[in-house]
Amino acid sequence: MDRLKLSFFRSSRSKLSGDFIFEAVVGLFALGILILAFLLFRELFIESGLSRKTFGLSFLFTSTWDPVNEIFGALPFIFGTLVSSFLALLIAVPFSLGIAIYLSELAPEKLRTPLSFIIELLAAIPSVIIGLWGIFILAPFIRDYLAPPLSTYLGFLPLFQGPMYGLSMLTGGVILAIMVIPITSSVSREVIMTVPTHQREAALALGATGWETTRIAVLPYSRSGIFGAVILGFGRAIGETMAVTMVIGNSPRISESLFSPSYTMASVIANEFVEATSKLYVSSLIEIGFLLLVISVIINVAARILVWKLLKVEGGKVA
Amino acid sequence: MNRLKIAIILILAGVLLAGCIDTQPPKVQPTVQPTTVQPTKAPETVTLNGAGATFPYPLISKWSSEYNKIKPDIQINYQSVGSGAGIKQITAKTVDFGASDAPLTEQEYANVSGILQIPESIGAVVVSYNLPGIQKGVKLSGDVIADIFLGTIKKWNDPKIVSLNPGIQFPDKDIIVAHRSDGSGTTFVFTDYLSAVSPDWKSKVGKGKSVNWPVGLGGKGNEGVAGLLSQNPYSVGYIELAYAKLQNISYADIKNKAGKFIEPTLETTANAASGAVQTLPAGDASWSSVSIVNAAGDNSYPIGSFTYLLVYKDQTDKAKGKMLAEFLWWAVHDGQKYSSELLYVPLPDEVVSLNEKTIRLMNYKGQTII
Numbered sequence: 001m002d003r004l005k006l007s008f009f010r011s012s013r014s015k016l017s018g019d020f021i022f023e024a025v026v027g028l029f030a031l032g033i034l035i036l037a038f039l040l041f042r043e044l045f046i047e048s049g050l051s052r053k054t055f056g057l058s059f060l061f062t063s064t065w066d067p068v069n070e071i072f073g074a075l076p077f078i079f080g081t082l083v084s085s086f087l088a089l090l091i092a093v094p095f096s097l098g099i100a101i102y103l104s105e106l107a108p109e110k111l112r113t114p115l116s117f118i119i120e121l122l123a124a125i126p127s128v129i130i131g132l133w134g135i136f137i138l139a140p141f142i143r144d145y146l147a148p149p150l151s152t153y154l155g156f157l158p159l160f161q162g163p164m165y166g167l168s169m170l171t172g173g174v175i176l177a178i179m180v181i182p183i184t185s186s187v188s189r190e191v192i193m194t195v196p197t198h199q200r201e202a203a204l205a206l207g208a209t210g211w212e213t214t215r216i217a218v219l220p221y222s223r224s225g226i227f228g229a230v231i232l233g234f235g236r237a238i239g240e241t242m243a244v245t246m247v248i249g250n251s252p253r254i255s256e257s258l259f260s261p262s263y264t265m266a267s268v269i270a271n272e273f274v275e276a277t278s279k280l281y282v283s284s285l286i287e288i289g290f291l292l293l294v295i296s297v298i299i300n301v302a303a304r305i306l307v308w309k310l311l312k313v314e315g316g317k318v319a
Numbered sequence: 320m321n322r323l324k325i326a327i328i329l330i331l332a333g334v335l336l337a338g339c340i341d342t343q344p345p346k347v348q349p350t351v352q353p354t355t356v357q358p359t360k361a362p363e364t365v366t367l368n369g370a371g372a373t374f375p376y377p378l379i380s381k382w383s384s385e386y387n388k389i390k391p392d393i394q395i396n397y398q399s400v401g402s403g404a405g406i407k408q409i410t411a412k413t414v415d416f417g418a419s420d421a422p423l424t425e426q427e428y429a430n431v432s433g434i435l436q437i438p439e440s441i442g443a444v445v446v447s448y449n450l451p452g453i454q455k456g457v458k459l460s461g462d463v464i465a466d467i468f469l470g471t472i473k474k475w476n477d478p479k480i481v482s483l484n485p486g487i488q489f490p491d492k493d494i495i496v497a498h499r500s501d502g503s504g505t506t507f508v509f510t511d512y513l514s515a516v517s518p519d520w521k522s523k524v525g526k527g528k529s530v531n532w533p534v535g536l537g538g539k540g541n542e543g544v545a546g547l548l549s550q551n552p553y554s555v556g557y558i559e560l561a562y563a564k565l566q567n568i569s570y571a572d573i574k575n576k577a578g579k580f581i582e583p584t585l586e587t588t589a590n591a592a593s594g595a596v597q598t599l600p601a602g603d604a605s606w607s608s609v610s611i612v613n614a615a616g617d618n619s620y621p622i623g624s625f626t627y628l629l630v631y632k633d634q635t636d637k638a639k640g641k642m643l644a645e646f647l648w649w650a651v652h653d654g655q656k657y658s659s660e661l662l663y664v665p666l667p668d669e670v671v672s673l674n675e676k677t678i679r680l681m682n683y684k685g686q687t688i689i
Contacts, residue, residue: 067502068525135546165495165551167536250500250537261536267500271539274401275502275528277427 041293048287050280059287065252067272072284074291076252080169080262081292084244085237087173087258092180093230099181100188100226105214116189123182131246134175139166139247142174147259158256165249170258172248176237184233191225192218224307231303238296241266265292367643369397371405371418374504374559375440375626379418381657382650389649393642402504402528409434409629415643417629420504421528422606433632435602435677438625439650441611441664443560443588444508445570445622449548450475450490453569458483460574461516461613461621467494467555469519470534475553483574490553497547497556500537502528508624509557512612516621557622560588561662575621576613585664587620593667594619602677603632623664630681637683644681644689651678 051059055072062073103116143166150160164170195218203217219226241264249261250271265288276282369379376399383395400408402419409417410431422436446464448457463479466472472479476489499506510526524530536551538544541562548554548568560583563570572580581587591614600606606627613621628647634640651666651674658665666674681688 064531066531067529068527068531135543135550140550163493165536167538167547245500245539246543250539251532251535263537271501271537272529273502275403275504277403277406277424277528 044286044290044293048283048290050283051287054280055284059284060291063252063254065268067276067281070278070280072280074265074284074288076254077263077265077268077288078291078295079254080172080248080252081238081264081266081295084169084172084176084248084262084264085234087169088176088180088237089230089234091174091177092184092233095177096181096184096188096229096233097226099185100192101214101218103185103189104192105218106210116186119182120186122178123186127179127240127243128246130175130179131243134171134243134247135167138175139171142166142168142171146170151259159258162255162257162259164259165261167247167249167261168259169248169255169262172244172262172264173258175243175247176240179240179243180233180237183236184229187229187232188222188226191222191229194225195221224310227303227307227310231300234299234303235296238299239266239292241270245270265289364392364394365639365642366394366396367416367639367646368414369395369405369416369418369628370400370408370414371397371629372402372420372504372626373399374420374442375418375663377661378440378658378663381661382646382654385654385657386646386649390642393646395646401502403502406629409631412631415630415639416647418627419629420624420626421507422609422625422627423629425605425607428605428607431631433603435630435632435680436606437602437628437630437647437651437674437677438666438670439628439654439674440626440658441588441592441623441666442504442508442626443583443585443620443623443664444505444512444557445560445563445583446555446557446573447545447548447563447568447570448555449552449569451552453487453489455569456484457487457569457571458574458580459571461512464573465513465517465520468496468498468513468532468534469517469523470496492553495547495551495554496532496535497538497544497551497554498532498535499540499544499557501539501543503540504528504624504626505541505557505559506530508612508622511610511624512622515610515613560585564662573621575617575619576615577617577619579617581618581620583620583622585659585662587618588623588664589667590614590616591619591621591623592625592664593669596667596669596673599670599673602673603680625670632680632682634681634683634688637688640681640683641688644678647678647681648675648689651675 051072055062059072059074060078061075063075064071064073065076066072099119103112107115143164147160147164147170151164154160199217199221200213203213208216244264245267248264248267250263250267251261252263252268253260255262269285269289273282273285276285376397379395379397383397386393386395397418402421405414405417405419406423406427408414410427418439420442423431423434428434446459450457459480460483463472463483466479473493474491475494476491481489507526507528510520510524510530513524514521514526524533536547538547538556541558544556544558545562545566545568548556558568562568570583572582575581591611594614594616595609595611599609609625611623611625628650630643630647634643651671655665655671678689679687
């Protein structure tokens with residue numbers, strides 16, 4: 001509120017003051033993003049028109065993807081994207097929280113900077129390199145050392161049945177988790193570091209142990225921020241293309257088993273767009289892009305609403 | 320502290336300014352130089368832009384550098400963006416020539432009037448395998464390969480495979496099928512072959528740059544399939560001949576139309592192409608049904624394909640059109656000698672003379688340009 005008043009006051013003093021020009025210029029920049037997002041949405045919507053007209057809603061619920069006979073259904077890709085991303089979060093969130101808490105609460109001062117630097121470095125590795133590493137190191141490792149015990153001890157679950165060739169939903173999820181951890185952990189760390197010291201001191205003064213301090217004073221205070229970090233990570237996972245394409249096996253079939261190959265929406269676009277020649281084929285691929293955008297918008301909005309609800313319940317805790 | 324900051328900013332600004340000053344001399348020079356240079360005047364460089372298939376990219380970039388040595392005023396700029404994108408770009412006339420691993424379909428051909436299709440090289444696709452203990456000598460036939468990729472032959476010791484390979488002891492293991500996940504000319508050639516030899520394949524899957532694979536794992540690019548093969552014992556997949564040779568990957572001899580098992584080499588693939596010459600249409604006709612898979616001839620390797628350059632018959636710029644025609648002429652003649660070292664199949668003479676006729680069709684407002 002204060003800031004708004006101030007700028008109003010200043011601009012009323014002289015219409016062409018430096019502040020006014022500055023405000024107009026940066027305002028235009030912000031508006032540019034809005035326009036860009038709108039145009040992107042509109043273009044995807046228009047270009048996918050043919051596919052929407054041809055397949056209607058059945059595009060969302062059928063699972064045949066046959067470029068030769070031009071029959072397209074996106075269900076296996078939607079399934080693959082959502083499952084691999086959730087799997088990634090399932091693995092990444094505990095790790096990220098652990099890293100964030102360690103770095104902000106427990107790690108010796110000397111270790112903090114180098115460690116967080118290395119974690120952020122992990123985020124800077126190009127995804128094609130992570131993908132290559134995934135093909136040659138991670139996939140064989142999961143096939144030889146992770147999958148056998150999983151199928152021996154948890155084989156009664158349909159999740160861990162069937163043959164495992166290395167490239168699979170599980171491998172895709174693990175690769176995505178590795179790519180999500182740097183973002184989620186470094187944002188969570190920043191959030192946790194904004195928790196005022198007096199919160200911790202109060203807890204400690206009441207006789208809380210280190211763990212209890214973190215649990216009752218730090219985590220609740222930064223809950224919405226951490227949730228935001230998780231959503232950022234989810235955004236990264238859902239849109240990630242290269243690395244996951246290289247290790248997920250690229251087979252558009254829905255299977256209960258995490259050992260079988262799968263396919264994601266971003267992967268099918270990356271794989272097939274270049275050589276897609278017929279109009280319907282291109283239009284179907286664009287519709288998948290449109291759906292990907294819609295899904296990420298829905299998830300972001302849902303997350304936002306959840307955060308607001310949380311804030312209301314917690315009452316006045318802003319992180 | 321503040322002074323230090325100001326000093327740093329000043330230094331940075333100075334460096335930036337220095338950068339600006341540095342770029343000025345070239346601006347000034349032209350006003351001085353022309354007096355000395357103009358008489359001998361270096362001709363303006365013309366860039367011929369091309370886009371399309373990734374498969375011929377190494378060959379075309381070799382041509383580009385070699386041709387530039389002969390004609391320093393011509394730059395050939397080729398972007399390997401994929402056949403589909405190449406066809407789109409030549410249709411939209413945003414490039415001077417396109418390139419595609421598959422001939423234009425009837426529909427694509429109808430969309431661009433006056434397009435010429437010039438086969439500039441030949442590629443072969445091999446069926447590679449990873450069988451521990453069996454490095455060489457596996458023989459396969461078209462219907463068996465189709466059954467493997469359809470998922471009806473599931474094990475290596477299937478009687479159909481064993482009966483083709485009398486001397487080899489096959490393991491009782493599941494076959495892991497690897498295929499390309501990205502849209503690709505390689506997939507087109509391979510599925511074209513399977514459609515030609517297996518009615519089952521033709522009705523259930525068909526041919527295309529991407530198809531609905533009944534079984535198997537998808538790898539991105541030749542390297543993706545090769546990676547799948549090298550990491551999964553008892554796997555089988557298809558890759559380009561050049562890639563398989565360079566990476567030392569085992570591949571099978573394939574039974575051809577004459578019933579002989581043929582090892583894929585540059586020569587056996589060229590044989591298939593020259594065997595098909597009589598059936599080739601004129602350069603400005605539709606090539607959609609052209610295929611050299613399962614070609615006749617005792618020594619023809621059955622899984623191969625032409626890769627095409629696409630240009631317009633009616634050129635809109637006389638000088639540029641002439642340069643383009645001359646480059647194409649050079650590419651199908653002298654350019655062919657660079658094929659073998661890069662593991663491409665040189666064009667047989669019959670195809671070269673067909674191409675000569677095609678290139679002569681290029682014209683500017685009705686006048687021939689070459």
